[in-house]
Amino acid sequence: MIVRLTCAALAAVLASAPVFSLDSGSELLNKMTHSHRELNYRAIVTYQLGDQLSSYRITHTVHDGKEFEALESLDGDHQDLVHHGHDINCVHPGPQLIRLVNADEEQGFYRYYDVDIEGEGRVAGRDTVTLSIKPRDVYRLGYTLSLDKETGLLLRSDIVNQQRKVLERFQYVMLDLNIPDDELIVDGAIEVEHKHVALGAGATTARIRVWRPNWIPAGFTPLKDTGEENAALTYTDGLAVMSVFVEPLLKTESDAISVSEGGMRRGASVSYTVAFPENGMFATVVGEVPMLTAKQVAKSLSWEPR
Amino acid sequence: MNDTVRESLSALMDGEASELELRRILSADEHAIRTEWADLHRSQQILKNEVSPYMNWDISARVMAEIEGDELINSVGTGWKQAVSGLAIAASVAAVVVVGSLGSNMFGGSSQMVADNNGVSGRVYPAQTSSATVGGVAVSAQAQASPAGPLLNNDAEARKRFEAYLRKHTDRAAFNNGQGMVSYARVVSQESE
Numbered sequence: 343m344i345v346r347l348t349c350a351a352l353a354a355v356l357a358s359a360p361v362f363s364l365d366s367g368s369e370l371l372n373k374m375t376h377s378h379r380e381l382n383y384r385a386i387v388t389y390q391l392g393d394q395l396s397s398y399r400i401t402h403t404v405h406d407g408k409e410f411e412a413l414e415s416l417d418g419d420h421q422d423l424v425h426h427g428h429d430i431n432c433v434h435p436g437p438q439l440i441r442l443v444n445a446d447e448e449q450g451f452y453r454y455y456d457v458d459i460e461g462e463g464r465v466a467g468r469d470t471v472t473l474s475i476k477p478r479d480v481y482r483l484g485y486t487l488s489l490d491k492e493t494g495l496l497l498r499s500d501i502v503n504q505q506r507k508v509l510e511r512f513q514y515v516m517l518d519l520n521i522p523d524d525e526l527i528v529d530g531a532i533e534v535e536h537k538h539v540a541l542g543a544g545a546t547t548a549r550i551r552v553w554r555p556n557w558i559p560a561g562f563t564p565l566k567d568t569g570e571e572n573a574a575l576t577y578t579d580g581l582a583v584m585s586v587f588v589e590p591l592l593k594t595e596s597d598a599i600s601v602s603e604g605g606m607r608r609g610a611s612v613s614y615t616v617a618f619p620e621n622g623m624f625a626t627v628v629g630e631v632p633m634l635t636a637k638q639v640a641k642s643l644s645w646e647p648r
Numbered sequence: 649m650n651d652t653v654r655e656s657l658s659a660l661m662d663g664e665a666s667e668l669e670l671r672r673i674l675s676a677d678e679h680a681i682r683t684e685w686a687d688l689h690r691s692q693q694i695l696k697n698e699v700s701p702y703m704n705w706d707i708s709a710r711v712m713a714e715i716e717g718d719e720l721i722n723s724v725g726t727g728w729k730q731a732v733s734g735l736a737i738a739a740s741v742a743a744v745v746v747v748g749s750l751g752s753n754m755f756g757g758s759s760q761m762v763a764d765n766n767g768v769s770g771r772v773y774p775a776q777t778s779s780a781t782v783g784g785v786a787v788s789a790q791a792q793a794s795p796a797g798p799l800l801n802n803d804a805e806a807r808k809r810f811e812a813y814l815r816k817h818t819d820r821a822a823f824n825n826g827q828g829m830v831s832y833a834r835v836v837s838q839e840s841e
Contacts, residue, residue, distance in 0.1 A: 371826075374826050375826050378826070378827070378828040379828065387830055387833070389830075389833040389834075396833065396836075398830075398833055398836070400829055400830060402828070402829065411828070411829040412829075413829050413830070413832050413833070413836070415836050421836040423829070423832050423836065425829065434823040434824050437824070437826070480662055480663070496826055496827060496830075499827060503659075503662070503664050504659075504662040504664060505655065505658055505659055505662065505664065510834075512827065512830050512833065565820060565824070574816065576817070576820040576821075578821075578824040578825070580824075581825060581826065582825070583817070583820065583821035583824050583825050584817075585813070585816065585817040585820055585821075587813050587816070600805070602803065602806070604803075604806070606806060606807065606810040607666075608810075608814075608834075609834060610834075611814055611817075611834055613810050613813060613814070615806065615809075626809065626810075626813055628810070628813045628814055628816075628817040629817060629821075630821070630825070632662065632663055632664055633663055633664060634662065634663030634664070637663070
């Protein structure tokens with residue numbers, strides 16, 4: 343019933359959007375998931391958290407099928423990150439989930455979010471299409487995304503809670519798509535780790551891990567992770583990502599860590615920690631999800647009897 | 649009740665209320681809050697076409713009595729512990745009261761009914777009834793009512809751990825959330841604070 347109403351509402355929105363259909367919206371969303379990895383560009387991006395605003399220069403190039411990325415902070419302390427040598431063909435599950443849409447509208451990503459075209463606008467001097475992405479349940483956040491019409495690059499992203507309050511905002515203020523692909527090198531930057539992750543063949547990792555959450559929201563898919571199988575698990579629904587980390591409460595016989603149950607919040611990111619004294623472990627769920635989700639996932643953890 | 653309180657209440661219902669909002673709710677007019685809280689849940693249930701078997705239960709008086717009994721234990725804790733546990737209790741009362749408050753008068757007459765139930769039902773924890781299997785689509789009214797829990801933003805240890813986890817999480821998230829390298833602004837802006 344509600345679904346049908348939503349469809350009707352969607353249809354109404356579509357009828358009133360003269361230029362863009364939902365198809366082109368989802369096409370653009372699909373484009374978003376890979377264009378930021380394939381293009382050469384330099385951009386200035388602002389990141390807003392409450393009343394705090396910080397800015398960054400992003401450089402992305404593809405050279406010989408390998409990605410190079412750098413993020414330099416432009417205010418406050420100098421903080422630079424680089425990431426290079428990432429194979430352009432390396433597949434990640436998030437984009438795959440969004441791509442499923444084209445096959446069946448009620449499958450995958452589109453089963454958990456309502457995607458509406460809100461209108462057209464301009465960001466960083468570029469023509470954009472704004473998509474409003476609303477979660478269909480209480481376990482995810484909402485998004486307002488402005489995508490570059492030409493390339494699908496995500497030029498502005500508002501993450502909003504269930505009350506539509508903005509939790510954090512990224513916005514490009516300058517975008518240069520004409521930079522040479524060998525343009526590079528930030529001195530003294532910190533190398534970013536790349537986890538080799540793929541859609542979850544859970545069977546291979548289950549043998550090693552003795553814990554698992556008994557509940558995750560529908561639509562979240564585990565990433566298979568070649569390292570740290572025993573300490574971390576990450577899930578994504580295509581937009582939201584959350585990770586579960588598990589650590590022993592006792593580092594040595596005498597050195598117990600004091601862990602209090604509770605949550606942390608910063609912008610759209612939250613964490614929720616729960617101690618499992620009977621297993622000698624504590625678990626923390628971190629992600630861009632509502633606190634409710636992090637809490638329920640953390641509390642649902644169980645260990646296989648050894 | 650003003651709009652700010654109403655917004656806070658709606659946030660609490662979605663498990664998104666901050667500590668400040670929780671305090672705002674607790675200091676607002678109790679009767680109005682309870683009515684609004686019940687209304688919010690009733691309208692949501694109607695929207696979802698759900699009928700709760702707990703519709704007509706009112707266990708608020710019993711919960712209050714339990715809390716009264718718990719106070720002895722709480723008073724042993726240190727100042728902040730007390731504050732946190734106080735909040736937690738307030739939150740759990742809020743969560744449990746939802747189930748019971750629909751359609752009944754909270755202050756008059758209801759305590760009699762609760763007292764009558766005591767001998768039969770013993771301890772009642774309806775808020776724990778929701779449990780779904782991995783991958784199942786389940787949105788229960790109870791789940792939405794459960795509060796966010798205590799925030800540890802002021803705990804330096806916890807904060808440090810949060811930063812380390814967020815960094816590791818971002819390593820995984822950046823390739824899956826459509827934002828790419830921009831995601832690291834979350835980590836960097838945090839470290840430079």
